[in-house]
Amino acid sequence: xxxxxxxxxxxxxxxxxxxxxxLFDLNDEGHSFVIADPVPAGLGDAAYTAxxxxxxxxxxxEPPLAHAGQARS
Amino acid sequence: MSAETESSxxxxxxxxxAHMLDSWDERHPQAxxxxxxxxxxxxxxxxxLVVAARQELTEFLRHPAxxxxxxxxxxxxxxxxxxPLDLDGDTHRRYRGLLDPLFxxxxxxxxxxxxxxxxxxxxxxxxxxxxxxxxxSLCGPLPTYLFIExxxxxxxxxxxxxxxxxxxxxxxxxxxxxxxxxxxAAGDRMYDYLTGVLAQRRAEPPRDDLIGxxxxxxxxxxRLTDQEIVDICYLLVIAGLDTVTSSLSCLLxxxxxxxxxxxxxxxxxxxxxxxxxxxxRFESPVPLxxxxxxxxxxxxxxxxxAGSKVEVLWAAANADPSAFDDxxxxxxxxxxxxxxxxxxxxxxxxxxxxxxxxxxLAIEEFxxxxxxxxxxxxxxxxxxxxxxxxxxxxxxxxxVARG
Numbered sequence: 001x002x003x004x005x006x007x008x009x010x011x012x013x014x015x016x017x018x019x020x021x022x023l024f025d026l027n028d029e030g031h032s033f034v035i036a037d038p039v040p041a042g043l044g045d046a047a048y049t050a051x052x053x054x055x056x057x058x059x060x061x062e063p064p065l066a067h068a069g070q071a072r073s
Numbered sequence: 074m075s076a077e078t079e080s081s082x083x084x085x086x087x088x089x090x091a092h093m094l095d096s097w098d099e100r101h102p103q104a105x106x107x108x109x110x111x112x113x114x115x116x117x118x119x120x121x122l123v124v125a126a127r128q129e130l131t132e133f134l135r136h137p138a139x140x141x142x143x144x145x146x147x148x149x150x151x152x153x154x155x156x157p158l159d160l161d162g163d164t165h166r167r168y169r170g171l172l173d174p175l176f177x178x179x180x181x182x183x184x185x186x187x188x189x190x191x192x193x194x195x196x197x198x199x200x201x202x203x204x205x206x207x208x209x210s211l212c213g214p215l216p217t218y219l220f221i222e223x224x225x226x227x228x229x230x231x232x233x234x235x236x237x238x239x240x241x242x243x244x245x246x247x248x249x250x251x252x253x254x255x256x257x258a259a260g261d262r263m264y265d266y267l268t269g270v271l272a273q274r275r276a277e278p279p280r281d282d283l284i285g286x287x288x289x290x291x292x293x294x295x296r297l298t299d300q301e302i303v304d305i306c307y308l309l310v311i312a313g314l315d316t317v318t319s320s321l322s323c324l325l326x327x328x329x330x331x332x333x334x335x336x337x338x339x340x341x342x343x344x345x346x347x348x349x350x351x352x353x354r355f356e357s358p359v360p361l362x363x364x365x366x367x368x369x370x371x372x373x374x375x376x377x378x379a380g381s382k383v384e385v386l387w388a389a390a391n392a393d394p395s396a397f398d399d400x401x402x403x404x405x406x407x408x409x410x411x412x413x414x415x416x417x418x419x420x421x422x423x424x425x426x427x428x429x430x431x432x433x434l435a436i437e438e439f440x441x442x443x444x445x446x447x448x449x450x451x452x453x454x455x456x457x458x459x460x461x462x463x464x465x466x467x468x469x470x471x472x473v474a475r476g
Contacts, residue, residue: 009135011421014178015410018346029170030177030426053409055417057131 001039002062003047005032009058016054020046088459089361090115090123090384099456103392103401110393114375122381125389127396133372134418141420143365155308158420165419171292172423181427188431191218192438200442204449207467208322215435216317225282237263238314242460267303316359317428319463321435323356326454326464329447339444345433348405353414355403357388358462362416387413446471
């Protein structure tokens with residue numbers, strides 16, 4: 001599983017780093033970057049939560065949640 | 074944030090599309106905001122287009138033709154573009170590149186001891202009384218004291234700032250023209266004050282505070298001019314003072330009227346970061362901003378013509394049921410909370426991490442000192458939603474701790 005932050009969209013809301021500190025950190029301007037790629041085992045839910053919780057839709061998780069759900073079922 | 078006003082047919086100032094709905098309620102505006110968020114292509118009676126739905130808001134703000142100003146109208150009594158609120162594109166990005174690093178979570182964390190100390194000093198003044206009016210005794214002075222410390226100004230200048238922000242955020246006047254004139258007069262006084270401060274600081278050895286930083290920093294190899302520093306400070310004053318004051322008053326009022334949830338937080342203050350985010354979504358103390366559209370654009374099938382001024386309702390997007398399950402309910406366990414209580418897009422709140430820290434620490438200290446409190450029986454909390462939502466009168470009663 002991969003997670004990325006689109007730097008052209010990130011505006012530094014910092015919610016991802018607050019809720020998933022094992023996946024995201026903030027640079028000197030307060031913008032988010034990924035610190036664990038690929039996503040470590042056990043942090044998948046945190047990645048999808050961060051994606052859904054980003055106000056700018058700057059975070060993308062691959063595979064998308066629907067596919068992951070199908071894969072799990 | 075904007076304090077511009079329009080006049081309704083009756084002549085009374087109309088601040089926001091939600092105020093015109095039958096469902097409007099000063100105490101509980103969330104239902105009116107949900108109504109707008111679910112309306113098809115909402116607009117004000119005067120024709121101004123309104124962006125209220127959560128998804129439309131994100132896509133609208135991302136469009137390069139959506140701008141902060143038309144180059145003529147500036148926010149909040151400013152006679153020049155406020156830096157960075159009234160700037161766009163590359164110019165805006167240059168200043169944000171300078172200012173954003175000053176307000177990251179790591180940078181503002183250094184202020185924690187000062188915030189706790191100032192909060193406790195203010196609580197000391199009323200803790201033994203068993204009652205207090207929290208707007209005057211805590212919510213109003215706390216952010217202003219902290220801001221003065223941050224800029225490196227004397228605490229005795231507190232009244233200058235309190236008067237200024239009140240005059241700009243809640244301008245006095247019977248008509249829009251009078252309000253604008255009073256706002257501009259207050260703005261001119263603040264420009265003069267800041268210009269005087271800078272002259273004094275340039276004559277002194279450099280100090281380790283925000284103004285000291287602005288005096289020595291370089292942008293593209295050049296020092297900032299006095300006018301740039303004054304314009305930045307003006308924006309910080311107006312954006313940093315009333316917003317935290319208002320937010321803190323809304324949150325403390327909410328806890329006064331929700332004892333079960335308050336006890337839950339008292340028992341486990343560790344959940345406060347999440348609690349603050351959810352209450353910022355629900356209360357949305359800064360309800361709206363304005364944007365200008367520079368060319369004909371279409372967002373999710375809706376046309377926005379070139380030249381239109383658009384009301385963007387953060388508070389409505391935060392009450393949109395398509396983005397937040399049961400938006401009228403405060404739910405600390407909301408699994409994800411993509412709220413826009415600090416706005417969104419390129420002009421998202423510069424000081425949000427400082428605001429969060431102040432709110433979290435002030436509430437943590439207040440609830441540690443005064444875990445049980447209620448709105449004083451026979452009295453009531455009074456909200457304003459004009460400009461910024463705030464509990465402008467917040468009378469509380471509490472048992473006095475013994476020993």
